[in-house]
Amino acid sequence: MSNTVDRPFAKSLRAHGSSNEKLVVVTNDLTASCEADLFAKDFPERHISAGMAEQALVATLSGLSDEGLYPIYPSFAVFATRRPYEQIALTIAYPAKKVRLFGFLPGLTTPGGVSHQAIDDLGLMTQLPNMTVLEAADATDMETMLDAVADIPGPVYVRSLRGVVPKLFSEALVMGKCRDVYPGEQVLVLATGSMVEIAVREIRNLRDEFPDLGLICVNTLKPFDDEQLFKRINKAKVVITYENHLIASGLAKATAMYLAQNPGPRLVPIGISDTFTHGGSQSYLFDFYGIGKDNLISTIYRAFGKTVPGKEAQNNASNQILLNKSVAEGL
Amino acid sequence: MQTQEIANEIRKLSAKWVLRSNGGYLAQSCGSAELLATLLNEILNLGKSTGPTMPQEFIGVPKPGNPGTRGESWLGSGPDLLVISPAHYATAMYTALVAMGRLEEEALTECSKDGQLLEMIGAEHSPGMVVSSGSLATALSICVGRAIARKHLEKPGFIWVFLSDGELQEGSTWEALQLARAMNLSNLKIVIDNNGMQVDGQMINVMPIGSIEQKLRSFGCEVYDIQGNNLEEVKLACHSALQDGSLSVILARTQPWRGFSFLHNRWTNNKLHFIRLTDDEKEILTREVGLL
Numbered sequence: 233m234s235n236t237v238d239r240p241f242a243k244s245l246r247a248h249g250s251s252n253e254k255l256v257v258v259t260n261d262l263t264a265s266c267e268a269d270l271f272a273k274d275f276p277e278r279h280i281s282a283g284m285a286e287q288a289l290v291a292t293l294s295g296l297s298d299e300g301l302y303p304i305y306p307s308f309a310v311f312a313t314r315r316p317y318e319q320i321a322l323t324i325a326y327p328a329k330k331v332r333l334f335g336f337l338p339g340l341t342t343p344g345g346v347s348h349q350a351i352d353d354l355g356l357m358t359q360l361p362n363m364t365v366l367e368a369a370d371a372t373d374m375e376t377m378l379d380a381v382a383d384i385p386g387p388v389y390v391r392s393l394r395g396v397v398p399k400l401f402s403e404a405l406v407m408g409k410c411r412d413v414y415p416g417e418q419v420l421v422l423a424t425g426s427m428v429e430i431a432v433r434e435i436r437n438l439r440d441e442f443p444d445l446g447l448i449c450v451n452t453l454k455p456f457d458d459e460q461l462f463k464r465i466n467k468a469k470v471v472i473t474y475e476n477h478l479i480a481s482g483l484a485k486a487t488a489m490y491l492a493q494n495p496g497p498r499l500v501p502i503g504i505s506d507t508f509t510h511g512g513s514q515s516y517l518f519d520f521y522g523i524g525k526d527n528l529i530s531t532i533y534r535a536f537g538k539t540v541p542g543k544e545a546q547n548n549a550s551n552q553i554l555l556n557k558s559v560a561e562g563l
Numbered sequence: 564m565q566t567q568e569i570a571n572e573i574r575k576l577s578a579k580w581v582l583r584s585n586g587g588y589l590a591q592s593c594g595s596a597e598l599l600a601t602l603l604n605e606i607l608n609l610g611k612s613t614g615p616t617m618p619q620e621f622i623g624v625p626k627p628g629n630p631g632t633r634g635e636s637w638l639g640s641g642p643d644l645l646v647i648s649p650a651h652y653a654t655a656m657y658t659a660l661v662a663m664g665r666l667e668e669e670a671l672t673e674c675s676k677d678g679q680l681l682e683m684i685g686a687e688h689s690p691g692m693v694v695s696s697g698s699l700a701t702a703l704s705i706c707v708g709r710a711i712a713r714k715h716l717e718k719p720g721f722i723w724v725f726l727s728d729g730e731l732q733e734g735s736t737w738e739a740l741q742l743a744r745a746m747n748l749s750n751l752k753i754v755i756d757n758n759g760m761q762v763d764g765q766m767i768n769v770m771p772i773g774s775i776e777q778k779l780r781s782f783g784c785e786v787y788d789i790q791g792n793n794l795e796e797v798k799l800a801c802h803s804a805l806q807d808g809s810l811s812v813i814l815a816r817t818q819p820w821r822g823f824s825f826l827h828n829r830w831t832n833n834k835l836h837f838i839r840l841t842d843d844e845k846e847i848l849t850r851e852v853g854l855l
Contacts, residue, residue, distance in 0.1 A: 259763070261729070261732075261761050261762045261769055261770070262763070263763045264763065265762060281768075281769050283761075283769060284699060284729055284730070284732040285732050285733055287734060288734060314698075315698060343682075343683060343684075344683070344697060345684050345685075345686045345695065346624070346686060346697070347650065347684065347686075347696065347698040348684065348697055348698075507624060508625075510621060510624055510682065511682035511683065511684060512677040512678065512682070513677050517677075520678075
């Protein structure tokens, strides 16, 4: 289950560059860091190195789109969303341009501290009218994302994973459809992005004890209208959202908006709780800000009205360490 | 310690850091060693450090009414202040503080772990760092604000801002200069590490920005175009800048590969920004650190 793929987006981007001659990639000095290097090497005439100038870069995407090109901007999530926000709102989202923004190093997956940690990117992008927002949870998602969003006429933001990425799923991502990982009705965990790998592993271990514990991977944050997902939510007693983002504006918020209009289960959010964050290793930060596996496990126990037994299982830590190593490159 | 010795220590301790953690920002230290050593040791009136030589643990991010630990404490209470804009130069600052006796050498290992203050990309709580400016080209505007405020409040002292040339690609740098000039700030002094490199490779290939000197002059700056690894040139430019009644910029041409033989290959191969050592490089660096 826990095999990995090296740089899945790099190969996918190159393949799409090959099949779509309108596809252009614009980078802000993070070409290899955001896996656009293979594309840039094969299609140098369609790679625009715009330098560190994100605000002008984003408005440039709008113009490229006006003339019929298909612009893609892969960057760190903070530089893809927060830094050029005004330009995204007014030159990309408002005129509903067919532009693709890919934001890597989501949440606390980077050791780089507050300037590099995108804890608010989903909030910034989902609140923009006209914007479609997805988050990748594994290598298959990154391999099939460009296909999944190809026909969306307006702008898309994709929260992305780079480097050595775990492969959890074999079926291609489908826009607007969640991934049903484990059945189970009483307590339902909804996980996004880099939290999905942890959720899959931990919940697999807990299913003997809690057969009625379900898990869904949510990829499409906006529009948040998947009927299959809603059916599962409606059947649950407790819904736990599990995200590497501020709970005020990410998955928990989207779920809360649904539940406010369709009351039913109790919502228990796990995510970053109204605080900025600092630098450190991924496992340390996940624990420090309460999104590590321990909090997930204890939240699940509490949702079933139980307390966690004295000692938790420690397993499969090696894969996590491998991922930590890969994130530091090219900050 | 003499200024050149401090510069040598910056290179040596930064190399040890990279060897130890097998990853880090070595070229930034190697290129800027003479600049930082001169500014900290000879030019600025920093005052005594008020931070412990073995820094305390990280207590938390700033909250209203509670700014948390301030990295500024290790620079002293002034009246002068040095603000590093590209937070990727944090290792250079930490090692400079060690060379100047403001940090223990052990702090580089003990206080760079999880939950400690010496983060790889520095933040406002990291010793010697003033602002969290890992998202580049934000510190200059903050310093323009501080310089305007000092002028208004008739506070003494110069604010020195250390920029990297890559930050000149960001429009906000020029917006900051525009305001600094309009406000006629003579208490703001800028040093640019003109090393010609950025993450993707050499600036001339990634995003050429033309003549920095001419651009700065057209923004009304007094410009000192110097060799930034030459102590005498750095000192002379700094002293002259202090006499200027206007906004001065020291454009310091530096060699980010200076000090270790394998770094020049990385410059050629566009892999100088962040260094994860190969086995061969590890050997070379271990040997060359011993010779320093």
